[in-house]
Amino acid sequence: MDPRAQDVLLCDLCETDPLQYCCEHCDINLCTDCVSKHLSDSSKKHKIVPYHLHRKFTPKYSTCLKHADKDCEMYCESCHIPVCITCISSGKHKAHDLSDILEKLSSKKQRIQKDLEELENKIYPRYTEISSAVQTEKAEVETNYGKLATTADQQGKVWHREVTAIVNKRKADIVETKTKHLSLLDKQADEITHRMTEINQAILEMKNILDTNDISLTSTYKSRNDEFNKLPPKIKVTLPSLSLPTINTETLNEMFGLLTSLSVTTVKTLLDEPRLTATIDTEYIQLSSVSCLSEDQVWTCSLNNKTMKLLNLQSKLLTSIQTKSENEPRDIAVTRDGYLVYTDTRDGTVNLIKNKQIQTVITLQGWIPLSVCCTAANNLLVTMVSDDRNQSKVVRYSGSTQKQSIQFDDQGRPLYSSGGYYKYISENRNLDICVADRSASAVVVVNQSGKLRFRYTGHPSNTWQSFTPVGITTDSQSHILTADCDNHRIHILDQDGQFLRYIHCDLRRPLGLCVDIRDNLFVAECRTAEVKKIEYL
Known part of the structure; x- marks a missing residue:
């Protein structure tokens, strides 16, 4: 096709011959031959005029x-x-502003022309530029992320080498520790073998004396049975473990964790029959809590008395201190430094007593403090309920600073019952946090990070008595002891929540519990207001 044909305007009907006329009413271009055909449609109004160069300015009025x-x-x-x-x-457009349609058309076309020029000359080129920049940036992104991936791979290789070195060092430490462990056991075995040899020698000598009438031998015989009856102490070597702290970038050594040292302790076994060794009369009407200051001195408090008493094993009053607010204390604990701590539910405080001076260390808003204990790190663990009694939690404090809040398990469910004021607390030797939740009829144990380890709801075989845990404490063997108040006994559990045995000792509504440094158990009896000291190991 001849390109010049593109400049020739053709008839809209036949689309072959050049146009010469147009119908203004129908807005159609016509050649000479097609005019008559178009006019033959009498259903429409027509106005045929010659087509000329200014046709585009001829207005087409709308009907x-x-x-x-x-x-x-x-x-x-x-x-x-x-x-x-x-x-x-x-009259429908009376008082309205009216303008000539052609003037309106002209101004509109001027605006359209202006918009067209802006779109073609300014706006669209900008979009083209931005599109090009995006494509360039995409290419740069691919390149830069490739570089990052390469850097990550290189850093990974460095870390792998460092981690491999640390693993090898830890394995060497494990072998060394294992050698020390076996050496301890070998030493104990040698001592036992040596003693057995001495016993066998003594047996032979005694048989020889019995088989002879030699008066000299018989008269010089000295019994060694008392010596042999003193069995060599049994030692317990706790297997070391790898501590696994939260990964950080300070040192790879800390990130991987350190091997703990050997922990050698004397094993204490449970007595078949626990023994009551002392009874302390507190002279309260009701007794709620007890906390050991020493082997023969205990702090006590009552839920209906504002005075806290320090007593010895002979029931002698050594010191008495009234609460700062003159409210009854809810619970007491003794810190590592030997200072007394108590909770005040009415004014929402936790208070520390030094040299008989009371200092408020924690003031709660919206929460009520219940029970308190002191941790191995000399922190305070406090159980508390919300003012509306709908929530409960455990909070760790270092001085007045909150360090940790424990309220929900991994599924977001509450760890502790919402109601009730009896939620005694203790930290175990393995740093587990143990709460006796009376309203839930359960002992709830979480690890030091607040992750639920187990719930103890009473001895599995006991299906007819309700479990009412109140006071709780732990000992050097990581046993958990809890007072089953309504059933007048103490449950002893191992650190994993397995029931071991009961302590009865004619207890009457035991509430608060504590142990001293020699693992003697002190029980605060609510009904008799007496503290009973019990030997159970």
Whole structure:
């Protein structure tokens, strides 16, 4: 096709011959032969005029929507619509701003032309530029992320080498520790073998004496049975473990964890029959809590008395201190430094007593403090309930600073019952946090990070008595002891929550519990207001 043909305007009907006329009403271009065909349609109004170069400026009036035989030659600025003369004369557009439709058309086309130029010359080129920049940036992203991945791989190789070195060092430490462990056991075995040899020698000598009438041998015989009856102490070597702290970037050594040293302790076994060794009369009406200051001195408090008493094993009053608010204390504990701590539920405080001076260390808002204990790190663990009694939690404090809050398990469920004021607390030797939750009829134990380890709800074989845990304490063997108040006994559990045995000793509604440094158990009896000292190991 001749490219010049693209400049020739053709008839809209036949689409072959050049146009020479146009119908203004129908807005159609016509050649000479097609004019008659177009006029043959008498259903429409036609106006045939010659086509000329200024055809594009010839206005095409729109037909009025209300008056079909009229063209809209005016524009109502108020209604923003084209109108005909009949619409104007009807009075519907009275007082409206009217303008000539051709003037409106001209101004509109000028605005369109301006918008077209802006789109073509400014806006679209900007989009083209931005699109190009995005494509360039995408290419740079691919390159830069490739570099990051390469850097990560290189760093990973460095870390792998360091981790491998640390693993090898830890394995060497394990072998060394194992050697020490076996050496301890070998030493004990040698001592036992040596003693057995001595016993066998003594047996032979005694048999020889019995088989002879030699008066000299018989008269010089000295019994060694008392010596042999003193069995060599049994030692317990706790297997070391790898501590696994939260990974950080300070040192790879700390990130991997350190091998703990050997822990050698004397094994204490449970007595078949626990023994009551002392009874302390507190002279309270009801007794709620007890905490050991020493082997023969205990702090005590009552839920209906504002005075806390320090007593010895002979029931002698050594010191008495009234609460700062003159409210009854809820619970007491003795710190590592030997200072007394107590909770005050009415004014929402935890208080420390030094040299008979009371210092408020914790003041709660929206929460009520219940029980308190002192940890191995000399922190305070406090159980508390919300003012509306709908929530409970355990909070760790270092001085007045909150360090940890324990309230929910991994599934977001509450660890502790919402109601009840009896939630005694203790930290075990393995740093587990143990709470006797009376309202839940359970002992709830979490690790030091607050992750639930287990719940103890009473001896599995006991299906007819309700379990009412109140006081709780732990000993050097990591036993957990809890007072089953309504059933007048103490449950002894191992550190994993397995029931071991009961302590009875004619207890009457035991509440608070504590142990001294020699693992003697002190029980605060609510009904008799007596503290009973019990030997159970």
